[in-house]
Amino acid sequence: MAYGLDQFISDCRSILSRDGGPNGREGVRVQLERLLQNPDFIREHASESTPRGLHVLYEDPDLGFQILAHINDKARVSPPHDHGESWAIYGQATHHTDMTEWEREDDAGDADHAKLKPVKKYRLTPGHAGIYQDGKIHSIDYPDYARFIRVTGTNLDRIHRVRFDLKTGEVKRMTPQQAT
Numbered sequence: 154m155a156y157g158l159d160q161f162i163s164d165c166r167s168i169l170s171r172d173g174g175p176n177g178r179e180g181v182r183v184q185l186e187r188l189l190q191n192p193d194f195i196r197e198h199a200s201e202s203t204p205r206g207l208h209v210l211y212e213d214p215d216l217g218f219q220i221l222a223h224i225n226d227k228a229r230v231s232p233p234h235d236h237g238e239s240w241a242i243y244g245q246a247t248h249h250t251d252m253t254e255w256e257r258e259d260d261a262g263d264a265d266h267a268k269l270k271p272v273k274k275y276r277l278t279p280g281h282a283g284i285y286q287d288g289k290i291h292s293i294d295y296p297d298y299a300r301f302i303r304v305t306g307t308n309l310d311r312i313h314r315v316r317f318d319l320k321t322g323e324v325k326r327m328t329p330q331q332a333t
């Protein structure tokens with residue numbers, strides 16, 4: 154039988170209860186790539202017929218992780234941002250997403266300003282998943298109709314996160330669901 158959402162949820166629960174650190178998350182990333190190979194899952198949750206928008210497919214009542222389907226309409230370049238104390242795994246369902254990881258070039262002593270440099274760039278294509286560990290500053294860039302499945306360590310609406318304006322260097326607090 155094809156690897157489906159229920160099995161993925163159950164695997165996330167067992168992997169993350171055993172190891173909530175970087176190795177456990179890597180295990181979740183590998184299973185997410187398995188899920189993305191399932192055409193029935195894509196048809197149901199990330200196809201032409203899936204309504205546009207952000208859909209919460211699952212939130213774990215004990216461990217707090219979330220599985221989200223981002224069904225995008227318009228192309229978008231996000232500003233560099235972090236996920237606060239959380240981690241995130243991005244799994245591409247259709248089209249592609251260009252991922253960039255950034256590091257601060259300053260000493261992070263100023264809470265309102267930052268100077269960033271890109272340190273890693275790669276493209277996620279359908280079936281592939283990438284991971285940003287806690288606090289990693291990143292940005293994403295995708296074309297019209299790109300769709301992806303994201304697993305986050307917690308509901309990001311509940312934690313403090315920031316985004317960075319590359320032109321002015323300003324650091325701004327993010328509002329709920331403002332960026333991905």
Ligand SMILES: [Fe+2]
Nearest residue numbers: 236241332333
């Ligand atoms: Fe993000």
